[in-house]
Amino acid sequence: MPVSKEIHLKSRPAGVPVPDNFELVETNISDPGDGELLVQNIFMSVDPYMRGRMREEWPTDHVLMGGAVGKVVASNNTDFAVGDHVNNQLGWREYFISNGQGLNKVDASIAPLSAYLGVMGMPGLTAYGGLLVTGELKDGESVFVSAASGAVGSVVGQIAKIKKCTVIGSAGSDDKVAQLVDEYGFDHAFNYKTDDPLTELRKGAPQGIDVYFENVGGKQLEAALTHMRTHGRIPICGMISHYNDDGTASPGPTNLMEAIYKFITLRGFVVSAFMDQQAQFLKDMSGWIQSGQMKYHETILEGIEKAPEAFIGLFSGSNNGKMLVKISDDS
């Protein structure tokens, strides 16, 4: 009957979230009943999409939710044995009781546990499906991805390179920009805080962009529309520059009309659209990781107390690659 520390949403963020929006609460966890199991989380994920859910959907004074990987520490469920590793949607807490629904076993022998919250998990599948299915990427095209050093963006760029594309990425620091080119193999990269996006797109892809993988919105979307080629595609994965817009919604692109004469398609999606691609995705991705074609970084904060700080850091770009919180050791 462990005591579980968990993070509650204390109040709804106004603009950029602050530590006061969150509260650490201790809860007594009961023993698992018939058919139930007890999971101890090892890693939890913080993701930009959570900001949207905090606007209305998720209740205040209630534990938050999100992707996590844990280990089974007690089980009365024949499908799960003590020691199994399970992917779950009950992050932001140390322990939970489950009847097994919504848990997926993961194989720690083909990829590290933390990767199942990144390249092998939701962000990886988001990148894979958004680029190949929604974006209808063809070999050899020109691709621009914003927030390119993030968990999704870095996978987008590397898949595009595997598909023999010209790849441009943007990030928010010169170190990250260097990493995009030197480590992830991007053809061109720029710092969106100091460089003009349109100038950089023209530099990196003089003939124009076929696919813009949209993570950010704002001026980068405008530049992409202007520099888009005929029949270009813009899979809209996120618009992090707008996530903290409460009350004062920032305007959309002034040049959506570019879409008309260039037959551009903008299409929103979330990862649930690609659940039927999951098996092929895991096969492709584990192969790319093992062959060295897919690299990834993680920024890991230690201790569930750090979860709010990790989440808030997403909006200032304090992460390099996937932002995670380590909740316990895998032992």
Next chain:
Amino acid sequence: MPVSKEIHLKSRPAGVPVPDNFELVETNISDPGDGELLVQNIFMSVDPYMRGRMREEWPTDHVLMGGAVGKVVASNNTDFAVGDHVNNQLGWREYFISNGQGLNKVDASIAPLSAYLGVMGMPGLTAYGGLLVTGELKDGESVFVSAASGAVGSVVGQIAKIKKCTVIGSAGSDDKVAQLVDEYGFDHAFNYKTDDPLTELRKGAPQGIDVYFENVGGKQLEAALTHMRTHGRIPICGMISHYNDDGTASPGPTNLMEAIYKFITLRGFVVSAFMDQQAQFLKDMSGWIQSGQMKYHETILEGIEKAPEAFIGLFSGSNNGKMLVKISDDS
């Protein structure tokens, strides 16, 4: 060797076009040479898309271009006989010499000549292809079309009714709003100058919109995004509220993020995408006209001198249905 009056672009419009941007010029037309023919235009079309071309593409101090229907008055071309009616892209002038390229004969016995600039012509095919091909309309869905009493919008709404859809339209006067419901058979209509678009969409389609046929931009696009159903489609035909934005581009929708969770597709198109649908379009459309399912209105100004006034009137909505200029009698 007739003298032809024609309209030149004298200066590029800044904002809404004014009469001074145009100039009436008289030109001597030579006799047709070998293989050539002389065409006298009967009707010419003014269309919103022309505003965009005046920004850069079309030269100043040069005759303008656009759809027209004329008659062959002299011919040394075996493909065309005196008296033939031809659709052409050389409007804004009384006469022209042609070698026959770009001319299409039209049949005045199955539809009035002027209709070949409207429901049977480019605006009709734009509506047909934009709704059925780009918009992927399914029978029985909910459709919203802005600028619904215009040449394209009125056809969009009536095709949607033929396809058993719930149809909402917006227009800029109470008379036009009444016409949408009483004559074109729309289920609901509103005056975008006095009514709140989102309130009206909720009234006309409580379950949400499946297809928004976008002609306008601005607040109507925002309302449509908010009230769109999952997997909704927004074929972007035009954004007339932005056409006169020179220098002071008005912002795009603040809520493009709605596209993400609702898997919305926005897709630009121009009529050239549907050239391979032309035969089926003419067959369907002439059938609908003859059965009384497709009604249309024309606003016809008399004399080529009125062409600038007709064009400028598009931006204040002074037309009811297709705006045309009658250049000569068909005799």
